Amino acid sequence: MIDFGFSLSKSSSIKLDEVDLSLYRRLEEVEPGVRICMGCGSCSATCNASKWSGMSVRKVILDLQRGRDMKEMLSCCMLCGKCSMVCPRGINTRHLILSLCRLYESGK
Amino acid sequence: MDNRKILVIGGGVAGLEASKQLLRLGLHPVIVERSERLGGHVAGWYKLFPDMRPASDVVNQLVEGVKGATVYLNTRVAYMNRLKDGFSVMLGNGTGLHCRAVLITTGFRLFEAARKEEYGYGVYDRVITNSDLEAWFGGEADGRIPDNPRTVAFVHCVGSRDLKAGNQQCSKVCCMTAVKQAIEMKEKFPDAEIWCFYMDLRLFGKKYEDFYINAQQQYGVHFVRGRVSEVSEDIAGRVVLKAEDTLTGHPVKLSADLLVLMSGMLCNRDTESLAAMVRAEVDSDGFLRSRDNICNVNESNRPGVFFAGACTGAKTVPETLAEARAAALAVYNYMSGND
Numbered sequence: 421m422i423d424f425g426f427s428l429s430k431s432s433s434i435k436l437d438e439v440d441l442s443l444y445r446r447l448e449e450v451e452p453g454v455r456i457c458m459g460c461g462s463c464s465a466t467c468n469a470s471k472w473s474g475m476s477v478r479k480v481i482l483d484l485q486r487g488r489d490m491k492e493m494l495s496c497c498m499l500c501g502k503c504s505m506v507c508p509r510g511i512n513t514r515h516l517i518l519s520l521c522r523l524y525e526s527g528k
Numbered sequence: 529m530d531n532r533k534i535l536v537i538g539g540g541v542a543g544l545e546a547s548k549q550l551l552r553l554g555l556h557p558v559i560v561e562r563s564e565r566l567g568g569h570v571a572g573w574y575k576l577f578p579d580m581r582p583a584s585d586v587v588n589q590l591v592e593g594v595k596g597a598t599v600y601l602n603t604r605v606a607y608m609n610r611l612k613d614g615f616s617v618m619l620g621n622g623t624g625l626h627c628r629a630v631l632i633t634t635g636f637r638l639f640e641a642a643r644k645e646e647y648g649y650g651v652y653d654r655v656i657t658n659s660d661l662e663a664w665f666g667g668e669a670d671g672r673i674p675d676n677p678r679t680v681a682f683v684h685c686v687g688s689r690d691l692k693a694g695n696q697q698c699s700k701v702c703c704m705t706a707v708k709q710a711i712e713m714k715e716k717f718p719d720a721e722i723w724c725f726y727m728d729l730r731l732f733g734k735k736y737e738d739f740y741i742n743a744q745q746q747y748g749v750h751f752v753r754g755r756v757s758e759v760s761e762d763i764a765g766r767v768v769l770k771a772e773d774t775l776t777g778h779p780v781k782l783s784a785d786l787l788v789l790m791s792g793m794l795c796n797r798d799t800e801s802l803a804a805m806v807r808a809e810v811d812s813d814g815f816l817r818s819r820d821n822i823c824n825v826n827e828s829n830r831p832g833v834f835f836a837g838a839c840t841g842a843k844t845v846p847e848t849l850a851e852a853r854a855a856a857l858a859v860y861n862y863m864s865g866n867d
């Protein structure tokens with residue numbers, strides 16, 4: 421590569437029809453509830469880890485649906501289960517996080 | 529009450545249901561419908577939410593109910609004049625009538641999707657409207673709909689909630705229609721990915737939220753919160769949508785084999801001239817103005833002039849029918865001096 425003395429920042433645009441959803445699809449199989457998240461943010465609002473670490477189940481789910489790697493964020497979760505108590509769609513979010521961790525583990 | 533004639537302008541579901549009730553109340557409705565068929569827009573739909581009942585069923589049932597009414601198809605009202613005891617009416621076909629009251633049930637018109645040029649309706653091959661899709665579900669051929677689409681996208685709020693397009697109102701039924709049509713498309717094309725681009729999901733009615741949950745859970749429909757800003761066509765003839773996924777904050781692009789625009793509900797073009805004939809008023813949203821939006825939605829500001837259905841604003845079929853019944857009663861009370 422020729423060094424022109426400047427760089428281009430990577431496009432942040434997501435091509436929805438090209439994203440790799442394989443991980444999300446595997447999660448759907450073990451946690452079908454993930455599909456009915458409506459992005460309300462109750463889970464992240466109540467999460468004790470959220471304000472220190474940025475942990476958000478809402479973001480984990482949405483970003484997985486956009487093909488992003490969410491492994492790092494998962495490490496911020498203390499698995500306390502508060503989020504599961506408040507989800508109005510009744511998603512077992514804590515279990516969902518565990519399942520996702522397992523999927524990341526097994527995919528290593 | 530010798531003369532029991534009530535002029536009903538518009539033979540959509542509002543006009544039909546009101547006429548049926550007027551007949552039962554011993555009055556004589558005269559339905560004037562400008563098109564060649566009864567049923568209005570609903571006659572062009574395939575299955576109705578929330579029970580997915582065939583629209584033709586509902587229309588047939590309503591048409592059955594107006595046996596005994598006088599019906600003029602392909603006819604418009606040429607003029608109406610207020611008399612002491614009613615209205616003298618001249619129809620476009622030359623018929624003159626003397627009616628005691630006027631019930632306006634002229635409904636709505638669909639926003640002309642081509643006016644949102646950035647969505648390419650009428651320009652690109654793969655762009656249709658909600659209404660086109662209903663017609664296709666109902667068996668009409670449509671060359672714009674490919675045999676086996678892999679990706680189908682729905683754009684909400686086309687010509688609604690759009691100050692620039694001259695309509696800031698929410699059309700109310702199109703979120704639900706989009707979710708319904710998304711499910712119907714997934715049933716027809718199980719391998720397709722379906723995407724809905726919305727600003728807010730307004731699913732206010734009985735069982736509407738169930739449709740949303742089902743669309744997500746059972747049909748895997750994707751929902752993206754963001755208004756599609758522009759559409760282009762690629763060399764393969766697919767449409768390419770650009771939007772912001774406002775929940776992730778990222779711009780997104782999607783190539784789709786079919787794009788469905790959820791055109792909104794606007795007032796009819798001749799609402800103003802019709803209202804002027806009986807000196808009824810038009811509201812700031814272009815629809816007919818009710819005497820009061822809480823207690824007297826069915827009444828105009830003029831005695832003897834009544835409204836029902838989507839001519840006063842966007843409405844669902846059950847809402848329209850309930851209003852039609854209420855309007856018939858209001859007419860009856862007016863005729864009996866029970867006001």
Ligand SMILES: Cc1cc2nc3c(=O)[nH]c(=O)nc-3n(C[C@H](O)[C@H](O)[C@H](O)COP(=O)(O)OP(=O)(O)OC[C@H]3O[C@@H](n4cnc5c(N)ncnc54)[C@H](O)[C@@H]3O)c2cc1C
Nearest residue numbers: 538540541542562568569576577634635636837838844845
């Ligand atoms: C795409 C789409 C899908 C929908 N699906 C559903 C659904 O599944 N379930 C549901 O509950 N609702 C649905 N709706 C809403 C439904 O279409 C309306 O509630 C209904 O059409 C209102 O009936 P109406 O009789 O008031 O008006 P219209 O259906 O508009 O009927 C008005 C009639 O008056 C006639 N007319 C107009 N002007 C004149 C004039 N000057 N002189 C003589 N005649 C005139 C017209 O030709 C027409 O026949 C849908 C709407 C849209 C846009």
Ligand code: SF4
Nearest residue numbers: 467497498500501503
């Ligand atoms: S389980 Fe994790 S994500 Fe849920 S509230 Fe507790 S720390 Fe937050």
Ligand code: SF4
Nearest residue numbers: 457458460461463507
């Ligand atoms: S609380 Fe439930 S529905 Fe709301 S964002 Fe979190 S997971 Fe989704």
Ligand code: SF4
Nearest residue numbers: 685688698699702703
């Ligand atoms: S019902 Fe939904 S799609 Fe229709 S105008 Fe309102 S918000 Fe937009």
